[in-house]
Amino acid sequence: MFLTPHTSAALWISTKVTDPVLAFFLGVISHFILDFIPHGDEDIGTHKKTKRGRFIYMMKVATVDFILSVALIYFFVTRQHEYSRPALAGAVIGAWIPDLAWIAIENFKMTSLYWYIVWHGKIHNAFGWRYSPVYGVPFQIIVTLIIVRISL
């Protein structure tokens, strides 16, 4: 999934726990639970013919996704006062790290950690059901809005 729905899960966690370490681990777990749901973003960027073209496209998508995530955190902290700030930091890092690790391993060609990329990919494809981003993006927006709603 995009970082934005993962971020929404971190917001929710910060309303439930105060311990940042616990929040971190719950953030990591929430990441894999969300990724487990078929979410229709695997084919993003596949219309680009070259590897470099795809990389640039993905970086643009990631930039928008990152900005939306930060905006979502800002929206949350300016409206919700019943949350733990340390837990929010821990949960956000935990919710983001599974994808940041993946990007880092691939980019820096850390071959000894490729098993992680394979494992992360298996979670994404647990049901072997892929569908178009045309449905995947709205689906992820709805998931994000529902989680944000229950966090406020």
Ligand SMILES: [Zn+2]
């Ligand atoms: Zn992921």
